[in-house]
Amino acid sequence: MKEDSAQDFITEEYLLNMGPQHPATHGVLRLVLRMDGENILDLVPDLGYLHRGFEKIAENRTYKQFLPFTDRLDYLAGMFNNHVYCLAVEKLLKITVPPRAEYIRVLVSELNRIASHLVWFGPFAMDLGAITPFLYAFREREMIIDLLESVSGQRLTYSYFRIGGVAQDLPDDFIVQAKAFCEYFKPKVDEYDTLLSKNIIFIKRTKNIGVLPKELAIDYGCSGPVLRGSGVAYDVRKNEPYSVYKDLSFDIPVGTIGDSLDRYNVRIEEMRQSVRIIEQVLEKLPGGEIMAAVPKVVKPAPGEAYARIEAPRGDFGFFIVSDGSDKPYRLKIRAPSFSNLSVLPELVKGLKISDVLAVFGSIDIVLGDVDR
Amino acid sequence: MILKFAATIYNGVMSLPQGMMVTLKYFLKKPVTMQYPDQKWVMPARYRGVVSLIFDKNTGKHRCIACKNCVKICPNYSLAIETAVGEDKKWFPKTFTLELGQCMFCGLCVEICPTKALEMNKEYELATYTREELTRSLLP
Ligand code: SF4
Ligand code: SF4
Numbered sequence: 001m002k003e004d005s006a007q008d009f010i011t012e013e014y015l016l017n018m019g020p021q022h023p024a025t026h027g028v029l030r031l032v033l034r035m036d037g038e039n040i041l042d043l044v045p046d047l048g049y050l051h052r053g054f055e056k057i058a059e060n061r062t063y064k065q066f067l068p069f070t071d072r073l074d075y076l077a078g079m080f081n082n083h084v085y086c087l088a089v090e091k092l093l094k095i096t097v098p099p100r101a102e103y104i105r106v107l108v109s110e111l112n113r114i115a116s117h118l119v120w121f122g123p124f125a126m127d128l129g130a131i132t133p134f135l136y137a138f139r140e141r142e143m144i145i146d147l148l149e150s151v152s153g154q155r156l157t158y159s160y161f162r163i164g165g166v167a168q169d170l171p172d173d174f175i176v177q178a179k180a181f182c183e184y185f186k187p188k189v190d191e192y193d194t195l196l197s198k199n200i201i202f203i204k205r206t207k208n209i210g211v212l213p214k215e216l217a218i219d220y221g222c223s224g225p226v227l228r229g230s231g232v233a234y235d236v237r238k239n240e241p242y243s244v245y246k247d248l249s250f251d252i253p254v255g256t257i258g259d260s261l262d263r264y265n266v267r268i269e270e271m272r273q274s275v276r277i278i279e280q281v282l283e284k285l286p287g288g289e290i291m292a293a294v295p296k297v298v299k300p301a302p303g304e305a306y307a308r309i310e311a312p313r314g315d316f317g318f319f320i321v322s323d324g325s326d327k328p329y330r331l332k333i334r335a336p337s338f339s340n341l342s343v344l345p346e347l348v349k350g351l352k353i354s355d356v357l358a359v360f361g362s363i364d365i366v367l368g369d370v371d372r
Numbered sequence: 373m374i375l376k377f378a379a380t381i382y383n384g385v386m387s388l389p390q391g392m393m394v395t396l397k398y399f400l401k402k403p404v405t406m407q408y409p410d411q412k413w414v415m416p417a418r419y420r421g422v423v424s425l426i427f428d429k430n431t432g433k434h435r436c437i438a439c440k441n442c443v444k445i446c447p448n449y450s451l452a453i454e455t456a457v458g459e460d461k462k463w464f465p466k467t468f469t470l471e472l473g474q475c476m477f478c479g480l481c482v483e484i485c486p487t488k489a490l491e492m493n494k495e496y497e498l499a500t501y502t503r504e505e506l507t508r509s510l511l512p
Pocket of ligand 1: 423445446447448449450451470474475476477478479480481482
């Protein structure tokens, strides 16, 4: 009709809401994207949809009562939540946990780490269009979950640790089964490599996408695989060993430039390292008690304690202030996902909309952990 | 330019069969999926299902002495007991209810019971049609 339509065509920026109900946000998170066509100008994560107020709940529960609530923070890594809470309270009470209990804690935690990384691996591949790895990852995860269920009685909300030890000893055939699982799992990681890590389409979609420089990662307080992907070899298990990690040998995989592929590779390698830890623990597992002597009513002396561990998503800490009563006066949770998510806007600027999923998936957050 | 583009696509397509080989290997093996409603799970011995009182098979009696320790430890306040004194001057629970919708299956109540009167059974299909059905009485 008219020839001058190209000049008259008015373009403007627009806002795009990704989520809260979006299959790729893995929980309830809203990403508000300011877009220019397909290019991202800015991103604002809008969180809080899963806020349950655990820090406030803690002030109204006794120390023993609060333990089951911690399962629900990072619900893919319940054992870690239990662990860091127990460590903090044990610090307040000045209890030493028997060695067998510590070894069992590390054993189930590392199993849980693999399970948690598998839940990241599968959906990450699926977000990028590869459906098969998801099914394989969940098949292996199912075996770990079965193992952990036979120990604790639940599949995700374990509540297995107790202040001063663990709730029950390992079931009789657990060691045999865990060994069998390790043997089964080792070749599977190589299989994932064939399926995904070496796939050219996958590499094209993740390499040099969402580059996180070292300094920026440190500035934002990133931790875990996100920080290590950027080339910083920082792992609480090595830098500030808790539990029995100093008796175990394992490597800290690091990336080089901090793109999505580096973060991916770090996690894949971490699964291999976790298997290594599990095998050592199964070898070394000492006998003896599984619970320290803990008073019936936990009433720490007034004071404060901070405990931190290396959870699958990073540096996970609990800060507890005691006023001498049987309930915490104040409890603060330092959630790794929260800091890791906050760096997302920096990473996606200038990328295309389809890259958001590659970057977002490689950061691996759990909304239960972000919102608490 | 176009050649390079074509080469990229060619390389991408060629990397697919590698993955396909892995899939094919499993294609020839037995399926791992369980046909759920037809087949049922066997729950592990420690599975934490619904909190219930243990009744002796022979006498049909439970061991609860209405000490209310379980009520006090419950983090979600899901248990409630009305106590009464029997003819033998012993306490017993007149009513004992569990708010299933509130329970988080932590097992603290079972652990603390001094007479080991509670257990967690192996039930796992717990959805109900009405909210009222979620309130369960542990007594018959
Ligand atoms: S399992 Fe936990 S939440 Fe449920 S009734 Fe027992 S103590 Fe309460
Ligand atoms: S703790 Fe045991 S004995 Fe005490 S009221 Fe509860 S069920 Fe009864």
